[in-house]
Amino acid sequence: MEPIIQMSHIDKTFKVLKRREGIKGSILDLFSREHTLLQAVNDVSLDIMPGEMVGYLGPNGAGKSTTIKMMTGVLEPTKGDILVNGRVPYENRTKNAQDIGVVFGQRTQLWWALPVIESFKILKDIYRIPDRVYKDNLEYYDELVGAGQLYHKAVREMSLGQRTLCDILAAFLHNPKVVFMDEPTIGLDVSMKSKIRTLVSNLNQSKGTTVILTTHDMGDVDALCKRIVIIDKGTVIYDNEIEHLRKYFGAYRTVKFKFKANRKDTKGMVAHEADEIRALLAYKFPEAETLQVTQEEQWVQLLINEEEARMMDVIHSVMEQKEIVDMNLQEISTEKVIQKIYEGGVL
Amino acid sequence: MEKEKNGFAFYAHIYKKILIQDLKSKMSYRADFIISTIGMLFTNVAGFITFWLIFQNFPQISGWTYHEMLFLYGFSMLALTPVQCFFDNNWNLSRAIHSGDFIKYCFRPINLFFYYMSEVFDIKGLGQFAFGIGTLAYSWNKLGLPLSFRNIAGLIIGVLSASLFMIALMNFASALHFWIVGATSVMILIFKFKDYARYPITIFNKFFQFVFSFIIPIGFMTYYPSLFILHQERISILTYLTPVFGIVFVYLSYLFWMKGARQYSGTGS
Ligand SMILES: Nc1ncnc2c1ncn2[C@@H]1O[C@H](COP(=O)(O)OP(=O)(O)O)[C@@H](O)[C@H]1O
Ligand SMILES: [Mg+2]
Numbered sequence: 001m002e003p004i005i006q007m008s009h010i011d012k013t014f015k016v017l018k019r020r021e022g023i024k025g026s027i028l029d030l031f032s033r034e035h036t037l038l039q040a041v042n043d044v045s046l047d048i049m050p051g052e053m054v055g056y057l058g059p060n061g062a063g064k065s066t067t068i069k070m071m072t073g074v075l076e077p078t079k080g081d082i083l084v085n086g087r088v089p090y091e092n093r094t095k096n097a098q099d100i101g102v103v104f105g106q107r108t109q110l111w112w113a114l115p116v117i118e119s120f121k122i123l124k125d126i127y128r129i130p131d132r133v134y135k136d137n138l139e140y141y142d143e144l145v146g147a148g149q150l151y152h153k154a155v156r157e158m159s160l161g162q163r164t165l166c167d168i169l170a171a172f173l174h175n176p177k178v179v180f181m182d183e184p185t186i187g188l189d190v191s192m193k194s195k196i197r198t199l200v201s202n203l204n205q206s207k208g209t210t211v212i213l214t215t216h217d218m219g220d221v222d223a224l225c226k227r228i229v230i231i232d233k234g235t236v237i238y239d240n241e242i243e244h245l246r247k248y249f250g251a252y253r254t255v256k257f258k259f260k261a262n263r264k265d266t267k268g269m270v271a272h273e274a275d276e277i278r279a280l281l282a283y284k285f286p287e288a289e290t291l292q293v294t295q296e297e298q299w300v301q302l303l304i305n306e307e308e309a310r311m312m313d314v315i316h317s318v319m320e321q322k323e324i325v326d327m328n329l330q331e332i333s334t335e336k337v338i339q340k341i342y343e344g345g346v347l
Numbered sequence: 348m349e350k351e352k353n354g355f356a357f358y359a360h361i362y363k364k365i366l367i368q369d370l371k372s373k374m375s376y377r378a379d380f381i382i383s384t385i386g387m388l389f390t391n392v393a394g395f396i397t398f399w400l401i402f403q404n405f406p407q408i409s410g411w412t413y414h415e416m417l418f419l420y421g422f423s424m425l426a427l428t429p430v431q432c433f434f435d436n437n438w439n440l441s442r443a444i445h446s447g448d449f450i451k452y453c454f455r456p457i458n459l460f461f462y463y464m465s466e467v468f469d470i471k472g473l474g475q476f477a478f479g480i481g482t483l484a485y486s487w488n489k490l491g492l493p494l495s496f497r498n499i500a501g502l503i504i505g506v507l508s509a510s511l512f513m514i515a516l517m518n519f520a521s522a523l524h525f526w527i528v529g530a531t532s533v534m535i536l537i538f539k540f541k542d543y544a545r546y547p548i549t550i551f552n553k554f555f556q557f558v559f560s561f562i563i564p565i566g567f568m569t570y571y572p573s574l575f576i577l578h579q580e581r582i583s584i585l586t587y588l589t590p591v592f593g594i595v596f597v598y599l600s601y602l603f604w605m606k607g608a609r610q611y612s613g614t615g616s
Contacts, residue, residue: 069450072453072454073453074450074453074454093453094455094456094457094458095456097453097454097455097456098456100454102454104450104451107447107448107450107451108451109451109454111365111368111369111466113369113372113373114368114369114372118368121364122361122364122365122368125360125361125364126361126455126456126457127456154372
């Protein structure tokens with residue numbers, strides 16, 4: 001099988017204007033402009049096969065978005081060859097656009113004032129989606145995430161999560177071969193993230209769509225991607241299966257609870273609650289030997305090894321026993337994993 | 348029925364669809380709609396009052412009578428309607444570029460310029476259109492101009508060609524945003540020039556006549572095309588060249604805008 005995306009030795013260098021200070025400076029800028037060169041992407045080579053879901057990770061400013069912009073044809077590489085669906089994206093931007101879908105987190109591409117369904121109808125015409133395909137997709141969306149409830153709501157009246165969800169649905173509407181998602185889960189709460197993971201995973205499997213995903217949440221790639229590519233300062237430092245990385249983000253999850261207060265003396269109470277939870281969990285999950293329950297100021301904090309006990313089961317047990325007023329699930333940042341990779345010397 | 352992707356019919360269809368939805372949603376925000384309509388009325392009425400006040404003191408300006416000037420005024424309002432209605436999104440380009448939102452226009456398999464402009468239809472332009480028609484009809488009647496086929500055709504072609512110049516100027520000015528920061532002041536300046544368009548350029552000195560014909564061609568926005576109806580004896584070669592110049596000028600502005608858009612690389616994020 002031919003790769004659907006082929007990048008070989010791609011460089012991207014930005015010319016950044018050095019601005020001089022003050023009014024005199026800006027007048028000087030008009031006549032002579034001094035540039036500095038900034039290499040955002042450095043000798044990146046990637047082959048991505050049809051149907052693959054690839055997690056593209058890296059710290060802020062690593063060059064992830066720049067890479068995606070080159071694959072979508074918005075930016076021209078400074079050097080190197082790139083083919084997407086057998087075309088050079090930059091030279092065939094509009095043709096390429098017909099076969100791809102793009103989601104940029106926090107930047108909706110739907111018509112702001114229109115109900116989602118009207119945006120979809122316009123997209124149907126723009127991409128010339130056959131009636132059959134369009135109808136099937138809408139039904140499938142409704143089945144998957146109950147999208148029907150959102151269809152008649154205007155985009156500007158939606159929450160960030162609902163908007164992102166609709167943007168993802170829109171990106172898949174014309175059955176593109178590749179979908180690029182740049183930080184789609186940024187700023188979303190736990191339940192919306194999990195909804196989006198389910199959606200993307202289903203769409204990828206049922207349609208065989210290739211997906212390139214960037215994120216800062218290790219949970220996203222853990223749920224979705226087999227293959228991870230890590231880029232740092234423009235250079236690919238890791239390209240392999242996620243399994244090899246598992247020891248760096250592992251099976252440990254941290255979750256914090258705040259319970260409904262029924263006593264004045266809160267300090268003593270949280271300690272008491274932590275004891276209660278510890279006893280409860282020791283009884284319910286005897287095999288969870290490394291499970292830790294600690295007090296963190298007003299919070300009761302749990303460190304769970306998912307190989308011993310599933311986090312969702314633990315949360316359920318706690319919920320049955322106590323009334324929770326607040327809960328916080330700490331995500332594992334990709335930055336932390338990358339740092340550990342450097343320390344661990346996998347490279 | 349397979350529509351040609353680059354075809355006019357395809358784009359007209361998409362535009363119509365976006366427009367209808369946009370109007371529907373604007374109507375649903377009634378307060379917004381009413382306030383902007385009232386604002387539009389005030390702007391136009393204020394324009395008329397200024398105009399009228401000037402003529403209280405001068406019965407003629409460089410040989411142009413009140414009703415002739417009113418004719419030019421009406422003509423220029425009509426000629427400025429298309430830029431107001433269809434190209435108003437130029438005013439938002441600066442924000443779209445600096446926030447990085449402009450990138451979203453690059454992901455659709457349709458013409459980038461079309462897609463960008465299709466997003467906004469400014470309904471206020473229609474009010475201006477109505478005022479323009481009224482003014483023109485009134486002065487037409489007062490001047491006793493014949494309602495001949497020649498004059499009607501001349502008016503329609505003249506208004507359409509004249510409208511191209513402001514469209515082109517605004518495209519040029521807004522496209523500067525792709526290269527420089529602070530191009531909005533250039534846009535505002537250019538937009539102000541439209542107010543001079545309603546005067547016969549013969550009232551300016553030779554230097555400005557040249558500038559307004561060949562540098563910032565506002566003479567074509569009213570004066571040259573309206574000579575065809577108003578002063579047949581003064582028709583200049585530039586009157587007949589208005590449509591040709593208009594088309595060339597708009598096309599150049601489109602190329603310039605697209606060149607800017609293509610080299611736009613987005614803000615890093
Ligand atoms: N249009 C641009 N002009 C100049 N520099 C840019 C531009 N876009 C991105 N950069 C720079 O390139 C580097 C990579 O940016 P980006 O690809 O957005 O990183 P990431 O998406 O991984 O956070 C950063 O240092 C950024 O400042
Ligand atoms: Mg980015």
